Amino acid sequence: MSDAITYADWIAVDWGTTNLRAWAMQSDGQAYDQATSDKGMAGLTQDQFEPTLLALIEPWLGKPETPIIACGMVGSRQGWAEAPYNSVPTKPHAVLHEAPCADQRIKMYILPGLKQNDPPDVMRGEETQIAGFLASEPQFDGVICLPGTHAKWVHISAGEVVSFQTFLTGEMFNLLAKSSVLRHSVGDGSDWDEDAFVEAVSDTLSKPETMAARLFQIRAGDLLQGVSCGTSRARLSGALLGAELAATRPYWLGQNIALVGAPKLNAIYAAALQAQGLTLTQHDGDPMTLKGLTAAYKDLIS
Known part of the structure; x- marks a missing residue:
């Protein structure tokens, strides 16, 4: 202050x-x-x-x-x-x-x-970020994805939230990385293998029913092949996000897509979506929160 x-x-x-x-x-x-x-x-x-x-x-x-x-x-x-x-x-x-x-x-x-x-x-809480985004982009029609512990996929039309879906992807990643057998393989560092991540997204997106098996393969790859923590961590993230993208395909396929969230999380989602040939925009969630609160204040005094 x-x-x-x-x-x-x-x-x-x-x-x-x-x-x-x-x-x-x-x-x-x-x-x-x-x-x-x-x-x-x-x-x-x-x-x-x-x-x-x-x-x-x-x-x-x-x-x-x-x-x-x-x-x-x-x-x-x-x-x-x-x-x-x-x-x-x-x-x-x-x-x-x-x-x-x-x-x-x-x-x-x-x-x-x-x-x-x-x-x-x-x-x-997320509705306020959505309001802030729409205050900046009032003509937007499409899908807003808000990455986070509980990621939201939101269908926007004519300035309204039409429908939305929530995914526990971020929470599942934290639980598996910290509390499951995979904690021995993924570590807690910031190492990251981008190629392994994109490959894991695509593999799980094409066959989401194999996700549970692919998760254990992360542990086996560490034990048998000495796969690094950075690669294992990227594969865990990619497998979970690939399953999320498979479930949300009806939302994002053929739609305008805007990512609203923390820049680091936006970048991870952007890499996954762009690998599928999609175009999108990225927006920092913090300024959108303040814009959303401001829009609410303007409505209050109008």
């Missing part, structure tokens, strides 16, 4: 399970200061939410009822106040949920997550 003290016209907040980020905003949508904390929702009790936020944003408060626009797990059942899911099809930044505040200097609004009843699926 900078030393300068300027009162915020409004405050943007991204509050997840493990982290809290806040931006002091001007009415024109420009952030002049920001602050971060490791006090995510998972580590707090209900009575700690408001004091924790106030401790972070105190220097920015100078007006009565400064609006706070928040997204993420802050709106979950275990969060500050539950913001019920909106059903698709819907615009990603729909009606805000007003949450109670004890401190009269702030007024809290929480973005609702999205739900899909058939097949059942939910998102909370």
Whole structure:
């Protein structure tokens, strides 16, 4: 946080399970200061939410009822106040949920997550990145992929989320790499074999039913052939992502594709998709979150 003290016209907040980020905003949508904390929702009790936020944003408060626009797990059942899911099809930044505040200097609004009843699926937080992307690309029609621990594939048409699918690919990678027999083969370093990754993606994409066998082959390759950790790690990632791409083929085949997420994860997904001859664009997820919160604020005051 900078030393300068300027009162915020409004405050943007991204509050997840493990982290809290806040931006002091001007009415024109420009952030002049920001602050971060490791006090995510998972580590707090209900009575700690408001004091924790106030401790972070105190220097920015100078007006009565400064609006706070928040997204993420802050709106979950275990969060500050539950913001019920909106059903698709819907615009990603729909009606805000007003949450109670004890401190009269702030007024809290929480973005609702999205739900899909058939097949059942939910998102909370990603809808704000989608809203930010659409604020920058209002004419976009196609598919947005949001790589992450729980990757989302989202069909966009006429500015609305039509449908979406969530994949545990990132969580499965972490579990297998850290807790399964494969932990002895993949290591925990940053070594990476790009060719092995692309080959594994293509192999599993063509025959996704063989994925479980291919995963054990990673261990056998280490034991019998001395395959390096970098190659084994890339093959694990490629096998899992290949299965994800096989399942999402109806989403991405013949569609405009935009990747919205952390640049490192975007690059991995881009390599997998480009190896299949697809073209796409890549967008850092953090700026999209702030743009999405800004779009929600503009809707609030309009």
